[in-house]
Amino acid sequence: MKNYSEDEVRENFKIFFEEEGLTSEIIRVAENYPDDRSIEITYGDLMDHFDVEFPEYIHENPRTCLELATEAINEILGSSYEDTSIRLRIKDLPAAHNKGVRELRADDLTKFIGVTGLVRKATEVRPRITIAVFQCMRCGAKIKQHQNIGKIEEPMECQSCGKSANKTSFKLILEDSEFTDYQTLEIQESPEDLRGGEQPQRLKGWTKEDMVGIVSPGDRIVMNGILDGTPKSGPGGSKSRTFNIFMRLNSIEVQDYEYKDVKLSEEDKTR
Numbered sequence: 005m006k007n008y009s010e011d012e013v014r015e016n017f018k019i020f021f022e023e024e025g026l027t028s029e030i031i032r033v034a035e036n037y038p039d040d041r042s043i044e045i046t047y048g049d050l051m052d053h054f055d056v057e058f059p060e061y062i063h064e065n066p067r068t069c070l071e072l073a074t075e076a077i078n079e080i081l082g083s084s085y086e087d088t089s090i091r092l093r094i095k096d097l098p099a100a101h102n103k104g105v106r107e108l109r110a111d112d113l114t115k116f117i118g119v120t121g122l123v124r125k126a127t128e129v130r131p132r133i134t135i136a137v138f139q140c141m142r143c144g145a146k147i148k149q150h151q152n153i154g155k156i157e158e159p160m161e162c163q164s165c166g167k168s169a170n171k172t173s174f175k176l177i178l179e180d181s182e183f184t185d186y187q188t189l190e191i192q193e194s195p196e197d198l199r200g201g202e203q204p205q206r207l208k209g210w211t212k213e214d215m216v217g218i219v220s221p222g223d224r225i226v227m228n229g230i231l232d233g234t235p236k237s238g239p240g241g242s243k244s245r246t247f248n249i250f251m252r253l254n255s256i257e258v259q260d261y262e263y264k265d266v267k268l269s270e271e272d273k274t275r
């Protein structure tokens with residue numbers, strides 16, 4: 005498969021947006037940011053423009069490619085819209101990249117795929133911290149710390165007075181920190197996709213920003229995004245070599261379908 009440098013990926017996206025007439029849409033979204041914050045295309049749009057190689061490269065390397073798409077959008081916008089981070093959302097993946105929950109394999113990890121199922125759970129939408137600002141209790145300096153998944157990370161030391169974390173303490177300043185809306189979905193296989201007495205298998209999807217709050221339990225959806233995994237916990241808090249899988253969603257397609265017999269407990273509805 006052809007390899008693309010980061011510059012080539014960014015340039016490809018830029019040309020794609022410009023030649024497919026998406027520039028005015030990008031500017032419209034930037035004007036309405038953060039109420040609007042994404043541009044939607046189909047996988048077919050990419051195939052029409054590039055043929056198969058570049059779309060396949062995106063399928064294989066989605067995390068970097070999607071970040072570079074946002075950078076390409078920023079280049080189109082120029083310096084007048086510095087604080088936007090507009091996402092490219094890709095829908096309608098080809099059959100080869102659409103999988104059933106029980107078809108997911110090690111090969112699918114880190115790839116851009118679509119998985120169809122019935123929404124079993126949708127958690128409440130909650131803010132999640134992305135950039136935490138801490139104040140040093142010794143000198144009062146404020147320190148920015150980018151946050152990843154898992155527990156909130158405090159600074160190792162104060163950059164201003166140089167005191168390490170065990171010589172001072174850090175107070176989280178909510179007003180200066182940055183948050184994004186966040187929601188976890190869980191889908192299960194549709195009854196018509198099951199044979200005989202098979203129990204439906206489930207998959208979690210993480211959504212954020214403008215994708216939260218758009219689906220309800222019972223909806224049949226396609227979750228498009230990156231299949232990710234975390235090591236299962238082993239004995240004594242060790243990390244297993246076996247992984248739990250989940251998806252980081254890039255886009256959601258809600259299908260025109262309602263299956264009334266999905267059994268949802270009260271707990272599922274409220275969690």
Ligand SMILES: [Zn+2]
Pocket residue numbers: 140141142143144145162163164165166167172
């Ligand atoms: Zn300090």
